Amino acid sequence: MKRPGRVRVLALSALAALLGAAAAPATVRVQGSTTVNPVVVEAAAALTRETGIRILVDTAGGSSGGIAALADGRAEVAMSSRPVSADDRKRYPRTRFEPVAIGVDALALVVSRDLWEGGVRSLDREAAAALYEGRVSNWRQLGGPDRRVVFFNKEPGRGTWEVFAGWLYGDAAAAPLVSLPEVGSNEEARSKVASTPGAITQLSAAWADGQRVFALALRGAGGAPISPDAEAVAAGRYPLARRLWLITDGPARGEAARLLEFVLGPRGQELVRRHGYLPLAAGGAREAP
Amino acid sequence: MRGRRDPLLWWSGAATLLAAGFGLSMLALFAVESLPVWRQEGLGFLAGSRWFYRGGEFGALPMIYGTVAAAAVALAVAAPLGLGAALFTAEVLPASWRMAVKLPVELLAGVPSVVYGLLGLLLLRDWVYRLLRPFDPLSGDTLLTAGLLLAVMILPTVMTLADDALRGVPASQRRAARGLGLTGAEAAWGVSLPRALPGLAAALLLGLGRALGETIAVFLVVGRQDNQLPERLLSLAPLARPGQTLTSKLGGAETFIAWGDPLHWGAICGLGLVLLALVVGLTLWSGRLLEARAGRA
Amino acid sequence: MRRALDRGFRVATAVCAAGALVTLATIAGAILWRGLPALDWGFLVEATGERLGTGGVRYQTLGTLLLVVTALAVSAPVAVGLALAQTVYLPRGTARRRLRLGLYALNGVPSILFGVFGLIVFVRLFGWGKSWLAGGLVLGVMIVPTLTVALVERIEALPRKYLAAAAGLGLTRGQVVRSVVLPQSRGGLISGALLGLARAAGETAPILFTAAVFAGATLPEGIRESPVLALPYHVFVLAQDSFDPAAGSQLWGAAFVLLGLVFAASLLALPARLASAEEARHG
Numbered sequence: 001m002k003r004p005g006r007v008r009v010l011a012l013s014a015l016a017a018l019l020g021a022a023a024a025p026a027t028v029r030v031q032g033s034t035t036v037n038p039v040v041v042e043a044a045a046a047l048t049r050e051t052g053i054r055i056l057v058d059t060a061g062g063s064s065g066g067i068a069a070l071a072d073g074r075a076e077v078a079m080s081s082r083p084v085s086a087d088d089r090k091r092y093p094r095t096r097f098e099p100v101a102i103g104v105d106a107l108a109l110v111v112s113r114d115l116w117e118g119g120v121r122s123l124d125r126e127a128a129a130a131l132y133e134g135r136v137s138n139w140r141q142l143g144g145p146d147r148r149v150v151f152f153n154k155e156p157g158r159g160t161w162e163v164f165a166g167w168l169y170g171d172a173a174a175a176p177l178v179s180l181p182e183v184g185s186n187e188e189a190r191s192k193v194a195s196t197p198g199a200i201t202q203l204s205a206a207w208a209d210g211q212r213v214f215a216l217a218l219r220g221a222g223g224a225p226i227s228p229d230a231e232a233v234a235a236g237r238y239p240l241a242r243r244l245w246l247i248t249d250g251p252a253r254g255e256a257a258r259l260l261e262f263v264l265g266p267r268g269q270e271l272v273r274r275h276g277y278l279p280l281a282a283g284g285a286r287e288a289p
Numbered sequence: 290m291r292g293r294r295d296p297l298l299w300w301s302g303a304a305t306l307l308a309a310g311f312g313l314s315m316l317a318l319f320a321v322e323s324l325p326v327w328r329q330e331g332l333g334f335l336a337g338s339r340w341f342y343r344g345g346e347f348g349a350l351p352m353i354y355g356t357v358a359a360a361a362v363a364l365a366v367a368a369p370l371g372l373g374a375a376l377f378t379a380e381v382l383p384a385s386w387r388m389a390v391k392l393p394v395e396l397l398a399g400v401p402s403v404v405y406g407l408l409g410l411l412l413l414r415d416w417v418y419r420l421l422r423p424f425d426p427l428s429g430d431t432l433l434t435a436g437l438l439l440a441v442m443i444l445p446t447v448m449t450l451a452d453d454a455l456r457g458v459p460a461s462q463r464r465a466a467r468g469l470g471l472t473g474a475e476a477a478w479g480v481s482l483p484r485a486l487p488g489l490a491a492a493l494l495l496g497l498g499r500a501l502g503e504t505i506a507v508f509l510v511v512g513r514q515d516n517q518l519p520e521r522l523l524s525l526a527p528l529a530r531p532g533q534t535l536t537s538k539l540g541g542a543e544t545f546i547a548w549g550d551p552l553h554w555g556a557i558c559g560l561g562l563v564l565l566a567l568v569v570g571l572t573l574w575s576g577r578l579l580e581a582r583a584g585r586a
Numbered sequence: 587m588r589r590a591l592d593r594g595f596r597v598a599t600a601v602c603a604a605g606a607l608v609t610l611a612t613i614a615g616a617i618l619w620r621g622l623p624a625l626d627w628g629f630l631v632e633a634t635g636e637r638l639g640t641g642g643v644r645y646q647t648l649g650t651l652l653l654v655v656t657a658l659a660v661s662a663p664v665a666v667g668l669a670l671a672q673t674v675y676l677p678r679g680t681a682r683r684r685l686r687l688g689l690y691a692l693n694g695v696p697s698i699l700f701g702v703f704g705l706i707v708f709v710r711l712f713g714w715g716k717s718w719l720a721g722g723l724v725l726g727v728m729i730v731p732t733l734t735v736a737l738v739e740r741i742e743a744l745p746r747k748y749l750a751a752a753a754g755l756g757l758t759r760g761q762v763v764r765s766v767v768l769p770q771s772r773g774g775l776i777s778g779a780l781l782g783l784a785r786a787a788g789e790t791a792p793i794l795f796t797a798a799v800f801a802g803a804t805l806p807e808g809i810r811e812s813p814v815l816a817l818p819y820h821v822f823v824l825a826q827d828s829f830d831p832a833a834g835s836q837l838w839g840a841a842f843v844l845l846g847l848v849f850a851a852s853l854l855a856l857p858a859r860l861a862s863a864e865e866a867r868h869g
Contacts, residue, residue, distance in 0.1 A: 027811050029715070030802075041801045048802070056716075056802040056813060059823075060794070061545030068546045074715055091549040150427045156343055157546045177341040179516040181430060181531040184542055187827030195414070195828075196428040295760030301675045304667020305685065311727055312692060315703050322706060373602025381596050382603075390607070392856070397610045399781075399852045401788025403818045404841050407825045408616055441613065444606055472588055474595030495694075502696025504791045505822060539698045540791060544705075561702055565695065572694040576687040 027054040028255045032066020032079030033159045034059045034185040035105060035204045036244050039271045040079055043263050053255045059185060063159030070249055071095040076256040078247040081105065081159030081204070082166075087173060096250045101243040102263050104278035106228035107163050108205035108215035108240065110190070114197045115214075118145035122217035122225035129168045131200065133176060139198060147198035152189060153180035154202045160186070163242045164202040205229075206276025233278055244277060319562040325555030334559055340515045340533075342543060347556035349563055351518050355432060355532040356564070359507060360500040362436025362528065363443055368493055370440075371447030375492075378448075379455035380477040391449065398445035406506035409438040414510055424529045430512030432532040438506050443496035450495060454488025455481050487579045494575035502568050504536040511537050535564040621842030629839050634801070634815075643840045645804050649718070649814030650787055650847070652806070653797065656722025657729055657786045658779055664726075665733035665778065666768075672734070673741045674763055693731035697791040700724045704796035716813035718806045721797025728792060729782035736781060740774020740858075741767055777858035784851040788844060790818040817844040 030040055037059050044055035059079075061068065066078035071092035084097040109128060111120055120139060123131075130136040131151055140146045154161040165175040183189040186207050193199040194212040205228035208215035217225035218239050232238040252260045262268045269279035326334055326347055337348020378390050414429030417437065458481045466476040482489075512531020515538075519527045539560055547553040632642030668689070676682050701724065708720035748770065752762045790798075798819035806812030817840055824837035 029811065044802055054802070056799045058799040058801070058813075061542045065542060065545040068549055072548060072710075074709070148425060148427060155542050157542050173343070175343075177344050177346075179514055181427065181512040181514040182541075183513075185823075185826055187823075191410075191826060191828045192428070192430070196418075199428070295758065295763075297670060297760055297763050298675055300663075301667045301670040304664045305671045305676075307664060308668055308692065308730060309688065312688065315695070315699070318703060318706060319699070370602050370606050373599045374606040377596075377599035377603035381599055390603075393607075393610065393614070395856070396849055396852055397613065399784045399788070399848050400613070401790070401818055401844060401848060403788070403790045403821045403825065404617065404845060405613075407821060407837070407841060408613060410825060410828055412616060441609055445610065448606055472592035474592040475588065477595065498694040502694065502698070504696065504698040505818075509825060536696060536698055539702065540794065544702065544795065558702070561699055565699055568694050568696055569691045572691045573687055576690045 026255060027056060028077060028259055029069075029075040030055060030057045030066075030077045030079060030246075030259070031061070031069040031075040032059065033063040033081040033244070034187065035081040035160065035207075036079035036102070036246070038275045039103070039244075039263065039268070039277070040246075040259075042271050043268050044259065046267070047259060047262050051258070053258065055255075055259060062155065062157050062184065063162070064157035067092075067097075067247065070097075070247060076248065077252070077259060078245075080245045080247055081107075081242065082162040083243070083245065084247060085162070085172070097247055098249070098251050099245045099247045100252070100260055100264070101280060102246055102260075102268070103244045103272040103280060104233060104241055105244050106205040106215075106233045106238055106241050106278075107160060107167075108203060108208060108228045109218070110193055110201055110203040110205075110208045110213050110215050112193050112197055112199045113212055113214065114147070115139060115144055115200070118147075120144040120216065122219050124219040125168060128218075132168065132180075133178060134180075145198075150196050150199040151180050152183045152192050152196075152199055152201040153178070154189060155182050155184050158184070160202050160204065163240065167240055204276075230278060244272075316562075316565065319558050319565055323555045323558035323562050325551045326559045327555070329552060329555075334556070335563065338516065338518055340538075340556075342547070342553050342556070345552065347552070347559070349535070349556075349560055351516050352533050352535045352538055352560065353563065353567075354518055354527075355435075355511070355534040356501055356536065356567070358432050358528065358532070359435040359439055359511070359534055360497055362433060363439035363500040364493065364497050366437065366440035367444045367447050367496055371444050371492070371496070372451050372489065374448050375451035375455055376477060376482075378452050380473060380481060391452065394445045394448050398449060400442075402442065402503055402505045405438060405442050406509040409434065409506055409510045413438055421529050424526075426529050427531060428512070430510055430531050431529055432511060432517075433528040435507045435511040435532070435534070436528070438510055439500040439503055442503065442506060443499050446499065447492050447496040450492035451485075451489050454485040454492060457488060458484045491575065491579055494571065498568055498572055501571070502536065502564070504540040507534055508537045508540045513537055513541065535560050535567075539564070617838075617841065617845060620838040621845070623835070623838075630843060633804070634836075640836070643817065643820065643836075643843055646815040646817045646820045646840060647843060647847075648805065649798070649803070649816045650818070650844070652718055652814060653721050653725055653793065653816060654783050654786045656719065657725035658783060660723055660726030661730045661733050661782060662775065662779060664730050665737055666775065668730065668734045669737035669741060669771075669774075670763060670767075672738050674759065674767065689731045689734055692727075693735075695728075697728060697789050698794075700728050701792040701795045704792060709796055714809060715811040716797055716799060717809055718797050718812055718814045719809045721793040721814070721816075724792045724796055725786040725789065728789070729786050732782040732785055733775065733778035736778025737771060737774040740771040740777075744770055773858040777855040780851045780855035780858075784848045784855075787847050787851070788818055790816075790822045793819060794822075817847070 041057050044057055047053055048055055063080040063082050066080055067088055069075035070078040084099050109123055127142055131149055136142060137149055139149055162172040165172040169175045183192055183201060186203060189201045189203050190207055190213055193201050205215040215228050217227040219225045220239060226232050226238050228238050233241045246260055248256055272279045334347060335349055338350045339346045339348045413434055417431060417434045418426060418429035462480055463476055466480045511534060513533055514531035515533050517527055517530060517532045544557055547557045629642040631644055633644045634641040672682055672685050676685060704720050704724040708714050709716060714720055748766050752766045793816055797813050798816045799813045800823050803813050803815050806814055821837060821841045
């Protein structure tokens, strides 16, 4: 009578597996921006090492992907390099977005080496819009070398793109519809610009190394060009400074709260600084609802 | 003895139903999830030449074009090269060398697409940029780059299947042809090739199917620029420009963010449905062709 | 004239073969050249470091192995059933043709569509979130045709004399299958499984939406919310950052480990496949 016995054991173990599966382990799922990612990955690793909390980090979809995952219940924390917008709240009405700023970053227009050495060092807002809309197709028109403009556009879902579009057109939703070659992550943007002559993209200034890709200074209306260095950003003179966010659905609870706590604490802020962003002056800054 | 039920028959039947059920459910799922876009645009979705998700415009034509163009380039390069190489290994090469050639080719057929994508990024992109210099390209991310990368990916498959097909022609027929005084080339052309035609067609169609459905490698090098269509019907100009394929769009960020908007998600699934229909349709059609031919042979 | 054509034919096809082989050799060479320096035993067994580009690929490798084993466990029973249907149980003619076409069609489905299917059904509908099981299931379905075809080839290559002898002894169909067909075709299942393993290990698109994350996962606990790290996804993400040399060395190391896995599986499958071909010719 061995066979019935074996079947019973198999059935019981299958049942046990299913029951075990019903109780998901306590995990913090973090998803979103590739700008915020390096800080969070290191913070998560340190936190896991010290407390054993499981923290899963992924960057698929960028800032909008993170916000979508948060709203969808697929993540506890969203990383975003742009604030939560009215459009987000309309799209996901059931989600109570609670953004917490963890640092400040300078968004820059970043160009390839041949352009930098060819004299392209700064842009004003009109020139940036002209480049984006394709009205300027050769760098010669802007006083640079005779070379086609290759604008690698950050995908519209990316936080970097939204901040850039907001700067050019007041509101990202008002940005004209253009078709440009697209890049997703910060890593990809940087790689493509570094390897393509005449290239420009939107990218966090901290990611420009000054050897292969270069961050341009931005000119205000008739004003002097302002480079995106820490001092100008801290003093508020650089026009495209933006805060970096960790967002939860409702106030952060449990392990997610511990992650936020860590990032906002001295060690987390040191990580922020080490990755080239600006730490917050004091504590966290909550966005007005 | 006849009364005994055969449990394996039930198992076999269950497996067949499971497989068939899966196939149908995949088709049904994409059809159902994409309903919003069909309701909104009808068949205009397929002919629409503008895709701006922020503006609620969804047209699949540029991506269908990109998919077909890249695959066409792939086949145009891999077919002659692969068939020629297979003719060499099956008809000219002495049998003792066969393993030495077949083994590396079969191994390379198994190389993951992400590795091909990586090599495409690092090597092919620059090469294509230099090649296209006279045409003043934007960068090395073009439909041509994607097509060439696909060609390299399907080359081992085409070679190996074509070689199998040619080898399938019985040696006796080749010997008879040679015995009649035909040269090697004539025997190959007149005897082996016609008889191996179904298998050769299968090799090409299988390669084509893979080229149409490949995502990761294409995603990395195609440029991902929407709304790229040729100005004139048979113009080759878009090959030198960045483009977008059905697979590169599906593998991109929009699939992650589209869920909140039913129309956007419907459009994404609509792309999936089109891709599914395209590849499965091609596969079934080629299968029917081969069955018919085999029936006649 | 005819001799000239013949020579031309030889030369032309030799050129094609050379061109093809050179292309493929370049690829192999590029992989070796970049990958070997990054590789040492520590790389395989270390976990990825906290700083980008440091450490090894321990959990990526384990994750890939888990996904692949799951995929095989899922697809093997189905493949056996389908193979038996194709060779024994379905009536000859239309039914078998339809099954073969269906397998052909399933084999051609782009892998990204399996990924989206898994996203809709497992991640969202079943509420599993990203899960190793979701990845394993979609990979399993994807490789069913690979296993089935290998098994069918093996069964069809079985010498007629075995089946004739079994029938002569008065065995029922079921008994013939159980005592002759299945045991004799084990090699086909193994070679099919190895080929399926090679294919499943290298696929990125199906696990992109269903099972893989880039950081933080080690070994899964339970089914829900249990993603894994995986070699192809790791390579995919790092590939987009060809700028950072630190990432570069880890990138190539990971690609190399993946290739090693795939090649090992393909090579192991080879003897069994050659044996089938031989038996088919002589049996």
